[in-house]
Amino acid sequence: xxxxxxxLNSGHSIPTIGLGTWQSKPGEVAAAIKTAVxxxxxxxxxxxVYQNQKEVGEALKxxxxxxxxxxxxxxxxxxxxxxxxxxxxxxxxxxxxxxxLQLSYVDLMLIHWPQGYAEGGELFPAGENGKxxxxxxxxxxxxxxxxxxxKAGKCRSIGVSNFTSKQIxxxxxxxxxKPACLQVELHPYFTQVKLREFCKEKGIVVVGYSPLGNxxxxxxxxxxxxxxxxxxxxxxxxxxxxxxxAQIVLRWFVESGLSAIPKSVTPQRIxxxxxxxxxxxxxxxxxxIDELNRGWRLVDPSPRDGDHPFFGFNDEF
Ligand SMILES: NC(=O)c1ccc[n+]([C@@H]2O[C@H](COP(=O)([O-])OP(=O)(O)OC[C@H]3O[C@@H](n4cnc5c(N)ncnc54)[C@H](OP(=O)(O)O)[C@@H]3O)[C@@H](O)[C@H]2O)c1
Numbered sequence: 137x138x139x140x141x142x143x144l145n146s147g148h149s150i151p152t153i154g155l156g157t158w159q160s161k162p163g164e165v166a167a168a169i170k171t172a173v174x175x176x177x178x179x180x181x182x183x184x185v186y187q188n189q190k191e192v193g194e195a196l197k198x199x200x201x202x203x204x205x206x207x208x209x210x211x212x213x214x215x216x217x218x219x220x221x222x223x224x225x226x227x228x229x230x231x232x233x234x235x236x237l238q239l240s241y242v243d244l245m246l247i248h249w250p251q252g253y254a255e256g257g258e259l260f261p262a263g264e265n266g267k268x269x270x271x272x273x274x275x276x277x278x279x280x281x282x283x284x285x286x287k288a289g290k291c292r293s294i295g296v297s298n299f300t301s302k303q304i305x306x307x308x309x310x311x312x313x314k315p316a317c318l319q320v321e322l323h324p325y326f327t328q329v330k331l332r333e334f335c336k337e338k339g340i341v342v343v344g345y346s347p348l349g350n351x352x353x354x355x356x357x358x359x360x361x362x363x364x365x366x367x368x369x370x371x372x373x374x375x376x377x378x379x380x381x382a383q384i385v386l387r388w389f390v391e392s393g394l395s396a397i398p399k400s401v402t403p404q405r406i407x408x409x410x411x412x413x414x415x416x417x418x419x420x421x422x423x424x425i426d427e428l429n430r431g432w433r434l435v436d437p438s439p440r441d442g443d444h445p446f447f448g449f450n451d452e453f
């Protein structure tokens with residue numbers, strides 16, 4: 137049986153629960169993907185900047201060669217990195233990604249961030265005072281290249297990540313192929329209600345990243361940052377259903393009409409995070425999780441990107 141999915145405006149469908157791969161180390165990510173696919177996951181979230189796509193590609197090849205799962209059953213997402221925003225570089229990045237993943241197409245290609253960095257060199261071209269060296273390439277140019285890659289059959293659906301409503305509207309107005317998906321940080325402490333409403337009106341599917349609030353990350357996480365998985369409300373609902381806090385949070389995504397891409401390299405957690413289709417939250421429980429929002433953003437690259445003209449996190453939503 138195929139896992140629950142959401143319909144994209146491209147005509148394709150994205151499975152609601154996917155496996156994240158950011159910070160999945162070499163030697164860990166292939167095993168995580170094999171465990172996930174064996175457990176029923178069909179959606180894997182990747183990116184050029186995670187620097188583990190070659191290993192992801194090897195795992196995918198093994199899985200497909202084994203023949204139990206067909207390519208059409210998998211949904212593979214990747215993302216164009218900030219140092220590849222010009223038209224020529226975007227095409228180059230699409231081809232690198234496909235080669236690394238050993239695929240002839242990805243199911244979804246996203247522009248990872250609206251702000252571009254100096255092209256042609258390292259992934260994080262350091263400038264002064266902790267800032268990156270920026271490029272002034274407009275993300276509309278990146279979008280145009282993605283439209284061409286889509287028409288060439290290399291990306292079945294295309295979308296954006298970390299874009300604000302204003303930036304999405306700008307792409308929308310210029311686009312021949314409308315964005316199918318927005319991937320943004322989303323969890324009970326950052327529920328993004330206005331942005332979700334905006335996307336709903338346009339028929340853009342929202343995928344939540346750091347859906348568990350990334351409790352284990354040293355990157356971006358600061359002392360005193362909250363932990364979604366130890367929240368009392370979530371814990372009480374978990375107890376009532378005989379489920380874990382992570383399962384409650386992921387079930388909240390499913391019932392909110394959202395996709396979520398929890399990352400884990402721990403076999404038991406990979407299974408746990410997918411085991412969310414056999415129970416339901418009550419309307420009251422859903423509401424009490426909605427009300428946990430505190431506008432807390434974990435992934436905030438403003439120290440390195442904040443001066444970029446396309447840095448959007450100062451927008452209202
Ligand atoms: N578009 C973007 O800019 C962007 C930004 C951030 C993330 N993402 C994507 O979203 C994915 C998920 O976000 P994320 O990795 O930041 O955070 P996350 O999925 O919220 O949290 C991952 C962390 O939680 C732990 N964990 C996983 N399942 C758990 C469970 N059931 N119980 C307790 N702990 C659990 C993991 O540990 P173990 O692995 O050790 O089990 C890991 O430390 C990323 O991997 C990436 O694919 C995209």
